[in-house]
Amino acid sequence: MTTAAPDTAPAAPRVPPATADPAAFKVVPARHPARWAGAAAVLVLVAQFTHGLATNPVWEWRVFGDYVLSETIVQAVWVTLQLTAYATVLGFLLGTVLAFMRLSHSPVLQTVAWTYIWVFRSIPMIVQLVFWFNLSALYERLGIGIPFGPVFWSVDSDSLIGTIGAAVIGLTLHQAAYAAEIVRGGVLSVDSGQREAAAALGIPRLRQIRRIVLPQAMRAILPTAGNEIIGLLKGTSVVYVMAIGELFYQVQVVYGRNGRVIPLLLVATAWYVLLTSLLSVAQYYVERRYARGADRTPPPTPLQRARRFLRDLRAAAARREAPVTALHPGGESR
Amino acid sequence: MNDVMVDVRGVHKSFGPLQVLRGVDLTVRAGEVTVILGPSGSGKSTLLRTINHLEKVDSGWISIDGELIGYRRAGNKLHELKERDVLKQRTHIGFVFQNFNLFPHLTVLDNLLEAPVSALRRPKKEAEATARRLLDRVGLADKADAYPRQLSGGQQQRVAIARALALEPKVLLFDEPTSALDPELVGEVLDVIKDLARTGTTMIVVTHEIGFAREVADTVVFMDDGTVVEQGPPAAVLDDPQRERTRAFLAKVL
Numbered sequence: 001m002t003t004a005a006p007d008t009a010p011a012a013p014r015v016p017p018a019t020a021d022p023a024a025f026k027v028v029p030a031r032h033p034a035r036w037a038g039a040a041a042v043l044v045l046v047a048q049f050t051h052g053l054a055t056n057p058v059w060e061w062r063v064f065g066d067y068v069l070s071e072t073i074v075q076a077v078w079v080t081l082q083l084t085a086y087a088t089v090l091g092f093l094l095g096t097v098l099a100f101m102r103l104s105h106s107p108v109l110q111t112v113a114w115t116y117i118w119v120f121r122s123i124p125m126i127v128q129l130v131f132w133f134n135l136s137a138l139y140e141r142l143g144i145g146i147p148f149g150p151v152f153w154s155v156d157s158d159s160l161i162g163t164i165g166a167a168v169i170g171l172t173l174h175q176a177a178y179a180a181e182i183v184r185g186g187v188l189s190v191d192s193g194q195r196e197a198a199a200a201l202g203i204p205r206l207r208q209i210r211r212i213v214l215p216q217a218m219r220a221i222l223p224t225a226g227n228e229i230i231g232l233l234k235g236t237s238v239v240y241v242m243a244i245g246e247l248f249y250q251v252q253v254v255y256g257r258n259g260r261v262i263p264l265l266l267v268a269t270a271w272y273v274l275l276t277s278l279l280s281v282a283q284y285y286v287e288r289r290y291a292r293g294a295d296r297t298p299p300p301t302p303l304q305r306a307r308r309f310l311r312d313l314r315a316a317a318a319r320r321e322a323p324v325t326a327l328h329p330g331g332e333s334r
Numbered sequence: 335m336n337d338v339m340v341d342v343r344g345v346h347k348s349f350g351p352l353q354v355l356r357g358v359d360l361t362v363r364a365g366e367v368t369v370i371l372g373p374s375g376s377g378k379s380t381l382l383r384t385i386n387h388l389e390k391v392d393s394g395w396i397s398i399d400g401e402l403i404g405y406r407r408a409g410n411k412l413h414e415l416k417e418r419d420v421l422k423q424r425t426h427i428g429f430v431f432q433n434f435n436l437f438p439h440l441t442v443l444d445n446l447l448e449a450p451v452s453a454l455r456r457p458k459k460e461a462e463a464t465a466r467r468l469l470d471r472v473g474l475a476d477k478a479d480a481y482p483r484q485l486s487g488g489q490q491q492r493v494a495i496a497r498a499l500a501l502e503p504k505v506l507l508f509d510e511p512t513s514a515l516d517p518e519l520v521g522e523v524l525d526v527i528k529d530l531a532r533t534g535t536t537m538i539v540v541t542h543e544i545g546f547a548r549e550v551a552d553t554v555v556f557m558d559d560g561t562v563v564e565q566g567p568p569a570a571v572l573d574d575p576q577r578e579r580t581r582a583f584l585a586k587v588l
Binding site: 191193194196197198199200201202203204205207211212215216290292293294295 | 386388417418421422423424425427429431433435436437438439440441448449452453454481482483497498501
């Protein structure tokens with residue numbers, strides 16, 4: 001250690017001499033033993049759990065395999081998807097209308113929208129669904145006519161709505177109340193100067209909302225809306241109380257028949273996880289689209305990131321193969 | 335003398351108990367540049383915003399090129415115009431904001447196309463040709479496809495000026511166009527405004543840039559406490575102010 005140090009200097013100087021070549025000094029990364037120990041402990045737990053999943057006979061993976069793609073289940077998944085899609089689209093449409101009612105200058109529209117949101121956020125979804133299921137008890141016939149006046153056309157409420165219809169209505173009305181607040185939050189997050197600039201340019205009012213305000217509001221709306229839609233997808237399982245053949249109901253029917261509760265719950269779980277994952281991926285790309293102009297350089301997509309990672313890996317491998325020599329200035333490593 | 339382009343008569347405006355404008359009269363002739371100076375809170379920005387009806391007036395009226403803004407006259411009654419008609423009137427009045435207010439989710443070119451296409455129903459091709467010409471005029475022809483946030487403040491304000499010009503307005507209003515800019519970026523924006531002044535654009539500019547006022551203004555208006563205290567050619571108002579309040583203000587800023 002002290003061989004190179006002259007006798008006049010008792011310890012090596014802390015700063016390399018000014019004449020030293022900076023490239024000649026090697027940086028030694030700090031070690032993190034606690035991190036390694038933590039990682040090892042967690043990996044053991046994960047391995048234990050995975051082993052249990054694979055070997056515990058209670059999971060009955062064979063039964064899972066028999067049912068996960070069976071016709072009954074796939075059809076039930078389709079019903080779940082339909083319920084989610086209808087309730088999402090209709091719920092957010094109605095929610096957007098309610099949001100703009102709350103933001104309007106008319107006290108009547110404001111109050112109506114506020115009351116709607118208050119009511120539908122106050123009633124548990126399951127209670128509401130049973131209500132709609134029993135709609136025919138409330139209104140036997142539904143018709144079109146003059147309010148408080150004669151009715152021109154009417155129909156039996158049961159035959160018009162049906163069970164699926166009642167479920168969609170229930171989910172939609174519930175969803176709309178939450179969607180309204182999400183959309184309103186998004187609109188409020190847009191700088192008021194944007195609306196003002198659009199007004200100063202004489203851009204027509206509807207166009208101001210559609211082209212200027214909503215696209216920017218989407219940035220704030222999407223993360224929460226993604227939450228809501230995923231919540232809704234899983235929330236459709238509540239519809240089982242109306243005996244609609246969606247995923248959770250159908251799974252219950254099957255295990256009621258054959259008693260294989262755990263593997264069939266696994267079937268439902270697997271489908272819910274798969275659908276939620278697909279929604280999450282979709283959300284990522286939709287968010288990216290609405291982020292245009294928000295950042296100076298948009299972040300890379302996972303695909304781009306994966307490609308970059310592989311490229312870096314290859315580059316690192318190439319460097320390792322190369323003999324350790326001092327870098328030539330301007331020279332390329334192979 | 336040119337024709338009167340902007341005529342402000344006895345305009346009052348309050349925000350709740352706060353009286354912001356207390357009877358303002360102002361005349362701007364076509365092709366002239368009017369610079370409004372005054373301490374903050376003097377009502378100069380509010381006055382500018384009443385001219386394109388972003389703020390409604392409580393009493394008095396404003397006309398541009400002989401047309402009442404925001405109202406229709408029937409005898410001695412003023413009927414408030416519907417929003418649609420106000421929006422149509424605004425296409426004749428360009429407005430440049432202190433904070434630019436460019437649409438961040440649209441490219442520079444789309445920022446310039448939006449109003450001509452949606453408000454004036456210009457064909458897109460024609461509007462695009464105009465937009466590119468205007469971008470060239472403010473020295474940003476190469477930024478057409480950039481997003482506003484990729485530009486510097488000075489560049490953004492120049493785009494905002496081009497966006498206002500895209501409607502070919504009769505008058506351009508500037509609300510402290512350089513107040514949000516770093517000092518070294520102020521010049522490039524003022525240069526664009528000076529260039530517009532040379533080509534005979536009617537403009538009203540609210541600003542704190544006294545040097546700019548001296549160089550470009552045909553008329554300097556000094557406002558304080560919601561009224562016009564003094565107005566006239568820059569040499570008169572800036573170098574030989576008659577009122578004590580004007581002198582006090584100029585002593586602070588010069």
